[in-house]
Amino acid sequence: MADPGAASFLTRANALLRKNLTYQKRNIGTNVRLIMIPFFLCLFLLAIQIVFDALINNADDNRCGCQCIVTNQNGNCINKTCGIEYSSSDQAFFCPISSPPRWPPLLQVPPPESRAVNSTFLPDIGLPNESCRRTGTCPVTILFTGNNRSLGASLYGNLLPSSVTVNISDNSEHLLQSLAYNVLGTETEPELTNYLDPGIASNLSIYNIQSGCSPNDTFPFSFGQDRLKFQKELRCTQGLNLWRNNSKEVNDVIFKGYRKGNPEGKTNEIGAAYDLLNTDRNNFNVHIWYNSTYREGSDDRPSTLLRVPGLVNLVSNAYLHFLQGPGTKILFEYVKEVPKLESRLRLDIASLIGPLFFTWVILLLFPVILSSLVYEKQERLRIIMKMHGLGDGPYWMISYAYFLSISVLYFVCLMIFGSAIGLKFFRINDYSIQFTFYFLYVNLQIALCFLLSSIFSKVKTSTVASYIYVFAAGLVGSFLLQFLIEDSSFSRGWIIVLELLPPFSLYRGLYEFGEYAFQGNLSGTDGMKWKDFSESAMDEVFIIIIVEWFLALIAAYYIDKIVSSGKDPLFFLKSSFKKSPSLRRPSLQRQGFKVVVEMEKPDVTQEIEKVEQLMLEQSTSHAIICDNLKKVYPSRDGNPPKLAVRGISLAVPSGECFGMLGPNGAGKTSFINMMTGLLKPTSGTGLVRGLDICNDMDKVYTSMGVCPQHDLLWETLTGREHLLFYGRLKNLKGSNLIQAVEESLKSVNLFHGGVADKPAGKYSGGMKRRLSVAISLIGNPKVVYMDEPSTGLDPASRNNLWTVIKRAKQNTAIILTTHSMEEAEFLCDRLGIFVDGSLQCIGNPKELKGRYGGSYVFTMTTSSENEGDVEKLIQDVSPNAKKIYHIAGTQKFELPKEEVRISEVFQAVEKAKSSFTVFAWGLADTTLEDVFIKVARTGQAFNVFS
Ligand SMILES: *[C@@H]1O[C@H](CO)[C@@H](O)[C@H](O)[C@H]1NC(C)=O
Ligand SMILES: *[C@@H]1O[C@H](CO)[C@@H](O)[C@H](O)[C@H]1NC(C)=O
Ligand SMILES: *[C@@H]1O[C@H](CO)[C@@H](O)[C@H](O)[C@H]1NC(C)=O
Ligand SMILES: *[C@@H]1O[C@H](CO)[C@@H](O)[C@H](O)[C@H]1NC(C)=O
16 A cells, blocks of 8 residues: 555544544533533523512512402402502502602601700700600701801791691692691601602601690691502601700711710710801802611612602791791692603512522533543543554644534534523623633633643543632632622732632623623613723623633643653754754764673664664664663662663664563663653664654654553544544544455454444453554554563453564564563564663574574473482483572483484483383474573673673
């Protein structure tokens, strides 16, 4: 098959995208559940809103009052009539009123028992004696002060009428007019509106404030018509006008009379006070004191009306009287509200609790994305993809785009569900602001996941930590942040500091949406629009999110570079100095060592010379060249630095399979990790098809295949999907790809019986192994590393696998590690025995056996008394024999080939059999295993002393 060449960025991105889509298709259940979460939360909010509507918004108290006119036999109402006349003063607020009633203006008067009297705490000569409290006849005190006492005296003399003047036969219109000649007061507190004045509508009597009263001076009358008709009674109350020398004294009386201001616990309230200032015939300037405590306006309750206009009218009439005589009067006849439509109580509770819920909804993506990233890291899938040519660029781009589309889909679902079921939170705020806000935030969230995924190495910890983060952030947001936002004394600067924490900026944005939705719904207007943008603190939230998103991306990129490619934390500073020319230096500084090696290991020395020659020629004829590759692990926990690889020089041409044998811990895996770019060599370098593994690893990866020691597969993807993905990474396309995948499946015996289409998680260990090998070979890579490819395979599969590898070898350089001598002998053209960090010998299996196997191995088992006889027998046959093994009657000897003739051995054994019992015996030529054991032993000994 033709070499497809390196895959382009788009091809690789496409491969990853298709793989991710298949992966998600497998996880469709999880995804549907994820998308259902917003749906259920919206339904939950809807349910809360419905209950709230039934209990509060539509409660009888919160709508216009009604009365039943027709009832059936069961006593149920069939027909009812509603209106202000059937309403309490709370209900009147909601009634439709086309023509509002007129109410006489009333003054606010303290109730008789709290009117100011002369007491020990408030000794005041002008005030009445305390005894009036018992009879309930205490006067309403009105204080005066000003610059001109004589003018003041004439003014307050004119203030109050001396008797009641009402024409009882008048109809309502004239009644109001005649009532206007009197000064009326009430002790009932006013409401939010004056559609139904509680002073008239309550059954308390109305005070007629006069300058003097005779006992039980009351005057009954009726007010209004039809159902709004009230039987009232004007009750005479004396008004007491007192002069004080200056406003400070007036203040003093008012202050001491205040309910909490006096230690006797009694209130001494005055009705009102006037400061006439510099009033004379040409100027009329007045200050008026009035009590507004009952007004009690606050954030959540609008303030009630104040009964102040009457006070102004009163003093104006007194002044007119002073100027023009008794005939002139401004009549203040009535007060009346504007007409209005019926209204409802519309509290949108869902908008108030929405921010907490929607914070959770949006944050819930965080654990999902994070664990998916950490999973690929934990299972080392990211690395294996990288080794097969998936660069960081496509990986980042596709992962980002992929998580972004999931997130967008998720919050768009949230907005659609929410709007569809009628949540005001979504409905009345501008959709474009909402979309932009969620869009920016999910971007920030994905960038944060990338950043944090480098901290976590276990999916479990990351999942637990991120769920805690989600719930804590929502709760702290709604209990602390919201409290602080609503506390107007808390500084805005600190709130912005808090919003720097991403979940809080999310919370703040949702909170603003909620507030605007709530207010808009209450007043029947729209929610947030772009014009409200800066007023609503949304601008700062947007800026914070955008800036943090940007920073998080940079930080994530930076950390990923350090972690994934093992670069120096300051790589961007050093990059300009880094290219030191000594990188390809001829390796001369090891000459002292070379002398020793030359004598011991001519084959290794020869390889070193070959590598040096190749390096000088800059030849690319060999697919893999390692030039004195070393790896030293720095000292840790007080242990000395560990030399894992002590300098390997090796050249493997294309078409060769090089087998690496060696005991566990010899450094084979470190060597492979360096060649595959997982580890950075401490010194020395490797060239793969002329490309340096220190600098051009990304290019090397495009023509490399790796079969790692542990299978790195996606549990839910099938074997075929794995091969399709890696095939695409190797730039196979269309029918070539299909064909290559099929061939590959067949060759590793995974094609038949539907195995190829089962998820890899269900494969047996051997099947996974074969799939891993198939993956490493797909797309005809030029260089393949296999770390113990046949471990765990049954003999049949193993033979099958060997055939595959042997076939693949034709135009590929393969480096293979194994513990099976049989495999090494079968597959490898050359072998290197790797002991304690360095190669002890290199050669093809036959040569090695010849070189190290210069002896036969003789084994004999007898009873233990006869062991001495056996030794003697061997001594006779071969004086230089060595005993290499001895246990319970069984002994093994090595007989140098040059002193032994096989026939002699047989004769000696036959002779021995007649003199003592031989249970078993054998003579064998050396095997590769013997070579291995021997080399490994001498190598270790050598390195210990060197
Ligand atoms: C005080 O008012 C009276 C009555 O208007 C006037 O006659 C008198 O001149 C005023 N006194 C002063 C000091 O302005
Ligand atoms: C009372 O009202 C009636 C009808 O408006 C009128 O004729 C009569 O003169 C009034 N009486 C007084 C004392 O104003
Ligand atoms: C007010 O001033 C007058 C004269 O200036 C004085 O006699 C009187 O005691 C003062 N009243 C008070 C309550 O201080
Ligand atoms: C103002 O009115 C409130 C409520 O009616 C009353 O408790 C308080 O004592 C009054 N304050 C003064 C200074 O009269």
